[in-house]
Amino acid sequence: MALLVLKFxxxxxxxxxxxxxxxxRVAALQQAGHRLVVVVSAMSGETNRLLGLARGLDLDAPxxxxxxxxxxxxxxxxxxxxxxxxxQGCAARSFTGEQVCIHTDGHHGKARILSIDELPLQQCLAAGQVAVVAGFQGRGPDGRITTLGRGGSDTTAVALSAALKADECQIFTDVDGVYTTDPRIEPKARRLPRITFEEMLELASLGAKVLQIRSVEFAGKYRVPLRVLSSFDEGEGTLITYGEPSMESPLVSGIAFSRQEASLTILGVPDRPSVAAQILGPISDANIDVDMIVQNTLGDGTADFTFTVNREEFRRARALLEQVADELGADCVQCNDSMAKVSIVGLGMWNHPGVASTMFTCLGREGINMQLISTSEIKISVAIDEKYLELAVRALHDAFGLAQGGDVAGMNNN
Amino acid sequence: MALLVLKFxxxxxxxxxxxxxxxxRVAALQQAGHRLVVVVSAMSGETNRLLGLARGLDLDAPxxxxxxxxxxxxxxxxxxxxxxxxxQGCAARSFTGEQVCIHTDGHHGKARILSIDELPLQQCLAAGQVAVVAGFQGRGPDGRITTLGRGGSDTTAVALSAALKADECQIFTDVDGVYTTDPRIEPKARRLPRITFEEMLELASLGAKVLQIRSVEFAGKYRVPLRVLSSFDEGEGTLITYGEPSMESPLVSGIAFSRQEASLTILGVPDRPSVAAQILGPISDANIDVDMIVQNTLGDGTADFTFTVNREEFRRARALLEQVADELGADCVQCNDSMAKVSIVGLGMWNHPGVASTMFTCLGREGINMQLISTSEIKISVAIDEKYLELAVRALHDAFGLAQGGDVAGMNNN
Known part of the structure; x- marks a missing residue:
């Protein structure tokens, strides 16, 4: 009989x-003898309705x-x-964030959880009751109500799982697990029964909207066994695991992507070591996150320098870069605000150089130009023109045999 | 510069x-240098919307x-x-009932305030901020959220005024004060600039909907200076005062009424001392409040016994009374479920017997039969057929000269 934290x-x-x-569903689990903590979000649309009220008074409300x-x-x-x-005849008791004593820092709107008093929940569970906990909220150092930011209910569930040493944290969503890629783009996408924490982190940060990246990080820190399940269907979902991948793990687990990319290139800057810092300094000072970066040395003492930013930051970044171009005496600035990023993710790929060549061959065969490439031990990302995004995702999904569970002939021999 | 508690x-x-x-309005009062605590209710319709959600799940929700x-x-x-x-540039801070520490008993849905920690509010006021407090709610002995029942925000405001020793508690409503009677029935009704606590208590309990009876009782206990004002217009409203009425106080301050009355008469019961208890015992055991009571001894060893109840309790009361009639061998039970009650209220009337005769003469002149009469030191109530209610209110308002401020010629000489 397990102690489970469920999040809806x-x-x-x-x-x-x-x-x-x-x-x-909860009553059936309690009947089966499990001890349960249920974390819930606001009813869909409610948070936006409330925000609308606040903004109706002041666009910049405290x-x-x-x-x-x-x-x-x-x-x-x-x-x-x-x-x-x-x-349903199921003994239950509700708790606000304040009543559970979810202590946070004082950053209203994006507070971080500092500690949790497990006692009230443990008393509730010991009394045979289901504890129903408000996600997304806590109590700041001054006793005021704080919220954890969008998707914060996932974080609440993971934090409670860690504090209570739960056997499993189950996140119920409108999808039935983590997929090899977005099924709306590739109908052959397959649910992954298991995925490693590291892969999940890459998939979450690269745009798979299943779990909030912060809650995945939090789960990793405390090694909380995390499972993603459908609220609407039965099924095992996807379990996020820790530790070494098994020998049979596929090289590539999934294809992630993000549409909201823009690239900026500054042409003909002096090729000297400090130039990257001179170009990116003003961008980072303006709090704009730079994602992929590439520098092309031309041999004539100059270089081209390209990077990508989120499309929302594009206009600000371009204005700053044009100023830098003037100062450096660069040739010109070229931009593309309709870029996308496609990434292959897999814990098995780090010692298989063939993975990268399979990826590049596949995209080349489809006539898709890669403007930038970045790699880590468990992922390879490429920036491409957004219009090729769906084609790239489907081609890569096929090239790595993800519909069949990976292990495409020839790949393991590289 | 005063400390004011305002309730909207x-x-x-x-x-x-x-x-x-x-x-x-609040910002203007703060600009004028007042220290302010503002108690608010839910936006109109919101409490019913939330109750509707609960009842959509369970008509008998915990x-x-x-x-x-x-x-x-x-x-x-x-x-x-x-x-x-x-x-508006006005420094303010919100407090839930839990954050103010409004400690209540554990009667969810109709909790009573036990104590208030003034410290958080006093710190807020000392910092020059307006304290904005959620009415209607508190914290039970087990740390759970409690509510005070409908109209509980008035009680919150009065309780905070008592705890903080406020100079005045101002209740803002959709009327601009307490009137000599309901202006929808008597257009000549006049706003009373002042009214005594005792009169207000009678007016509130007799059906004037301006203030919750509980909050008036609470105000009286702690002698909180209470003022009723309009949220929408300027004006002095009505101040509720304590202590002796002045010599110039009118005999009658106002006419209150209630429509929801029903009368029940049991005819021909044995005229012995215990009969009243035998009749009313089962009614009170069933938790039905009896209002006015009259017993008519007939001289043949029997009596008729009449009483009134709220119309909502009428069917239950009749069923019980018919059983009692059988047991006592009474002649029969007669009922009227379209009664109304009209009351004249005034602290000045207790030593002026002429007030009663003015009332009865006035109603008699209009051909209105009084089925029951009850009196206290500061009010006289009569039960009449509901169809005469408006006529009775207007006739009495005129007879006591309330449109002119009382003191009708001839009355003071009785």
């Missing part, structure tokens, strides 16, 4: 009927008061779920 | 525009979880008002 997101509790469905407002979203859900559980 | 009800904060209007749900209504308002105040 906004879509899963988006109506009274869905809350009743969640209650039936964050501390916005948190007071937003925290009501989850509070409504815990009350409703506890009512639905009681109706 | 659901209609006064029913939209973003109205919240902005409240913020302007009270503790319903409180978790309902408390979000006021929490939304405090967040929004604090945001609107900040936008």
């Amino acid at each position: 997101g906004g879509t899963s509790v988006g109506s009274l009927e869905r809350i009743e469905a969640v209650a039936r 964050a501390a008061e916005t948190d007071v407002l937003l925290a009501t979203g989850e509070q409504v859900t815990i009350g409703l779920l506890a009512i639905a559980l009681a109706k | 009800g659901g209609t006064s904060v029913g939209s973003l525009e109205r919240i902005e209007a409240v913020a302007r 009270a503790a979880e319903t409180d978790v749900l309902l408390a979000t209504g006021e929490q939304v308002t405090i967040g929004l008002l604090a945001i609107a105040l900040a936008k």
Whole structure:
């Protein structure tokens, strides 16, 4: 009989009927003898409705008061779920973030969890009750309500799992697990029964929207066994594991992508060691994250320098770069704000150089130009023109045999 | 420069525009140098919306979880008002019932305030901030959220005024004060600039909906200076005073009424001392409040016995009374479920017997039959057929000269 922390997101509790469905599922698990902590988000649409009220008064509303407002979203859900559980004959008790004592720092709107008093929850569980906890919220050092930022309910669930040493943290979402890539682009995409923490981290940060990156990091830090499941269907979902991949692990586990990319190139800058810092300094001073970077030395004492930023930062980055180009006496600045990034991710690839060549051959065969390339031990990312994105994802999914579980003939021999 | 506790009800904060209007009013008072605590209700309609959600899951939802749900209504308002105040340049901070530490008993849905920690509010006021407090809610002995029942925000405001020893507690409503009677029935009704606590208590309990009876009782216990004002207009409103009425106080201050009355008569019961207890015992055992009572001894060893109940309890009371009639061998039970009650209220009347005769003469002249009469030191109530209610209110308002401020010629000489 396990201690499980279950988390249901906004879509899963988006109506009274869905809350009743969640209650039936939870009641069945309790009947089976498990001890349960259930973390819930606000009903879908509620957080935006509340934000709309705040912005109707002040587009720049004080964050501390916005948190007071937003925290009501989850509070409504815990009350409703506890009512639905009681109706199912399942003893339950709701807890706000304040009542569980989820202590956070004072950064309203994006607070970080500092510590959790497990006692109130342990008493609730010892009394045979299901603990229903409001996600996304905590209590700041001054006793005020804080929120953890979008997707913070995942973080709440993982943090409670760590504090209570839960056997498993189960995140219920509107997809039934982590896929080899987005099934809306590649219908042959396959659910992964298991994935390593490191791969999950890459997939989350590269744009797979299944889990918040912060909650995955948090899970890794405390080695919380994490499972992604569907709220609407039965099934085993995807378990995130820690430790060495088995011998049979496929080289490549999945294809991640992100559409919101823009690239900026400064042509003909002096080729000297300090030039990268001179170019990127003003960009990072303006708090703009630079993702991929490549420098092309031309042999005539000059170089071309290219990097990518999120498309939302594109205009600001271009203005800064044009100023830098003037100062450096560069030839010109070239931009492309319709880039995408495609990445192959897999813990098995780091000592298989053939993976990169399979990727580049595949894209080349489709006539897709790679503007930038970056690699790490467990991923290779390329920036391409956005119009080729779907083609690239499908071609790579096929090239690495992901629909069949990896291990394409010839690849393992490289 | 005074310490004021202001309370704005659901209609006064029913939209973003109205919240902005409240913020302007509060900011102006702060500019004038007052220290301010503002208590707010949920936006109008919000409490019913939340109750509807709970009842959509379970008509008999657990009270503790319903409180978790309902408390979000006021929490939304405090967040929004604090945001609107900040936008006006007025430093403000919101407090939930839990954060103010309004300690209550554990009766969810109708909790009573036990004590208040003034410290958090005093620190807020000392820092020059307006304290914005969620009405209607507190913290039970087990740390759970409690609510005080409908109209509980008035009670919160009065309790905070008592705890902070405020100079005045101002209740902003959708009427501009306490009137001599309901202006929808008697257009000549006049706002009373002052009214004594005892009169207010009678008016509140007799059906004038301006203030919750519990909050008036609470105010009386701690002698909190209470003022009723309009949220929408300027004006002095009505001040509720304590202590002796002045020599110039009118005999009658106002006419209260209630429509929801029903009368029950049991005819021909044995005229012996214990009969009243035999008749009313089963009624009170069934938790039905009996209001007016009259016993008519007939001289033949029998009596008729009449009493009134709230119309909602009428069917239950009749069923019980018919059983009692059988047991006592009474002749029969007669009922009237379309009764109304009209009362004249005034601290000046207790030693002026002429007041009663003026009332009875007035009603008799209009052909209105009084089925029951009850009196106390500061009021006389009569039960009449509901169809005469408006006529009776207007005739009495005129007979006691209330449109002119009382003191009708001839009355003071009785």
